[in-house]
Amino acid sequence: DAMVIQNPRYQVTQFGKPVTLSCSQTLNHNVMYWYQQKSSQAPKLLFHYYDKDFNNEADTPDNFQSRRPNTSFCFLDIRSPGLGDAAMYLCATSRAGGYEQYFGPGTRLTVT
Amino acid sequence: ELKVEQNPLFLSMQEGKNYTIYCNYSTTSDRLYWYRQDPGKSLESLFVLLSNGAVKQEGRLMASLDTKARLSTLHITAAVHDLSATYFCAVAPYGGATNKLIFGTGTLLAVQP
Numbered sequence: 001d002a003m004v005i006q007n008p009r010y011q012v013t014q015f016g017k018p019v020t021l022s023c024s025q026t027l028n029h030n031v032m033y034w035y036q037q038k039s040s041q042a043p044k045l046l047f048h049y050y051d052k053d054f055n056n057e058a059d060t061p062d063n064f065q066s067r068r069p070n071t072s073f074c075f076l077d078i079r080s081p082g083l084g085d086a087a088m089y090l091c092a093t094s095r096a097g098g099y100e101q102y103f104g105p106g107t108r109l110t111v112t
Numbered sequence: 113e114l115k116v117e118q119n120p121l122f123l124s125m126q127e128g129k130n131y132t133i134y135c136n137y138s139t140t141s142d143r144l145y146w147y148r149q150d151p152g153k154s155l156e157s158l159f160v161l162l163s164n165g166a167v168k169q170e171g172r173l174m175a176s177l178d179t180k181a182r183l184s185t186l187h188i189t190a191a192v193h194d195l196s197a198t199y200f201c202a203v204a205p206y207g208g209a210t211n212k213l214i215f216g217t218g219t220l221l222a223v224q225p
Binding site: 031033035041042043044045048050055088090094096097098099100101102103104105106108 | 143145152153154155157160162200209210211212213214215216217218
């Protein structure tokens, strides 16, 4: 059974048009992460939630926001996507204090 | 500046051969991860190494960790085509309750018949 689910799997948006990516989990983990992976690059952490506490990475652009309305769901909002935001967006979860990190299948974002 | 470097970046090898991928990191970390990624797919966890001298093996892959040298290796034995993928190492240098991962540059492995 799927443990970390991302929707949609593929998203096409227009330059400047806000877009939201969704992540849900059935593991009841209290930490959720968003990574951005551009083509032929390594994944890069954007931010994470520890319970309801939001933790932004210093170099994450303001254009990227996140919401976590409950334990199971976390959203990534891109307020005004640029061509440079085209990437695979990976959601992951972990249990606080645990070592394993569980990745979702990813959402491939295309910006036209 | 925190760096996680892998070498080689690209590895073309023949089936049946052995090879090693190296992962060097510049800060202390109490855990080291290896992931596999197929084209267009997400990350698949291979190993989590938690202590100095840790060694883990799964099939044709074996990973080891030397925390003093800040070095991890991923050894491939008798490669087969199905192992073709990109391999990433990652460290969690901040410790604590969360696993904020810093990924290495990745190694693209192509196993030729």
